[in-house]
Amino acid sequence: MTNFPLLLAAEINWHTVFFYLTSFIACGFALAMVVSSNVVRMAFFLVLSLAATSGLIFLTGAHFVGAMQLMIYVGGTVVLLIFGVMLTAQQAFISMKTKAGDWILALIVGGSLLALLTQIAFSVPAWRSSDYQARLQAEVTAAEEEIIAAMAADNRTELTAAEAAKLRPLLAKVKYGQPELTSQVGLGLVGVRVDKPELDSLGYSGYLLPFEIVSVHLLVVLVGAAYLARSKRSAVMQTPEGDAR
């Protein structure tokens, strides 16, 4: 990959390594969740799978979404589900076996769906490689050839400090670098597109209205959930006649 192995200590692409690590954790615990019939264990596997998924989202460069995935999903939604499990965890309902016929049918449907989707995912050649890394790699190669030519002209074998300083950030970008997006999300909400400035002139209005709609929707939904989830006993306690629904 590079002609200066001392600067790039190993040629292992750590982005790829962490991708495989987190995706195996996510997929493995998702599979364990399907196989397990104990609902308490399922909730635990779901937490691990969702946390690994947030790692995958971090690896695509969407840091804000990854952090929100950790905070809202793993910290909020799953805690809600675990409370649901604890409220209904009676001995008969903790572990419920599925009929073999259901398993066979679901596995046939799921397996064919998975085969179809995976084939589609790998069928577009432009999706198989990373443009960003290929471009950076070309940049590094060009810089290296320039430095090698300069070294051959001066008849020396060591890098000068200026050349090393030029090469080091490029190599660091190849190894670790990816675009920052965290602060751009907030600007995108109010309609300023940092990543695609050409959209600004086309009457692009941002995501404030959908954001408000979603927040009001969340409020309505939570009020409705609180209304639905009242237990009978507390309703009786509130109305002394005992005439409550």
Added chain:
Amino acid sequence: MNFLTEPVGLSHFLAVGAFLFVTGVVCMATKRNTLGILMGVELVLNGANINFVAFASPYFREDNLGLEGNLLALFVIVLAAAEAAVALAIALNYYNNHSTIDVDKANELKG
């Protein structure tokens, strides 16, 4: 160790998203516990979310979705929270009224 030195592309993320989606669908189809079905829905939404974020990433393609994908993923996360709250409330209501959480016995849900 060739595959560890190659950069991953969009396809790899789409494959992981597809796997999570399918496990969620199988979970929804096979679980008898209402909360298990809810967890399957969470997995399905997560798989879709990975696709959104991967298509939005400037790391893989030049003509990416950009911020649109990220914001859609955020909306999906918030709506998944809302959906989980309502579905959990319905499940608790069902449990209170019928003293069971088994969806196979839910064919007489008449309030």
